[in-house]
Each structure stands twice: as C-alpha cells, then as structure tokens.
Amino acid sequence: MMVLLVDAAVPILDGRLFFxxxxxxxxxxxxxxxxxxxxGGSVGELNATKWLGRLLAGGVVLVIVFLICLAEWMKKHS
Structure with a gap:
C-alpha cells in the first residue's frame, strides 16, 4: 500500500499542485x-486545545494527501 502511495505521490511533488x-x-x-x-480557560485547557488542533490538522493533511494520491493512482491505472 505504501509503495502505491509513494508511486502516486511522485507526480504531485513535481508540479504546482504541491505548492x-x-x-x-x-x-x-x-x-x-x-x-x-x-x-478563555486554564493553561491545561489551552494546552489540550493546542494539541487537539495539531492532531486535527495532521488528520486533515493525511486525508487530503491520501485522496490526491488515490486519484493519481486511479488515473494512472485506468
């Protein structure tokens, strides 16, 4: 699976789509x-929201990258 993702991601890294x-x-x-x-909130709450924001942003990144890689792979193999 990882090989397919890397194989599909190579064209993305070459073009403007990456930027x-x-x-x-x-x-x-x-x-x-x-x-x-x-x-507002305590320091602990602010720390928790900061980490939650990072986790959500990371999840969004992974989903976007996966969908783009999947679309590229499907175009390549159709």
Missing part, C-alpha cells in the same frame, strides 16, 4: 488552531 496543497494544508492548520484556541 497549492502545501498552502491549503497550512491554512487549514492555522484555521483549526485559531478556531480551537478561541475562548
């Missing part, structure tokens, strides 16, 4: 962290 993907991921990560970081 678009990086920008979208960065904006999503910042948006999630700002959205979760709003509101």
């Amino acid at each position: 678009v993907l990086a920008s979208v991921v960065l904006l999503l990560g910042i948006g999630v962290r700002v959205w979760l970081g709003q509101g």
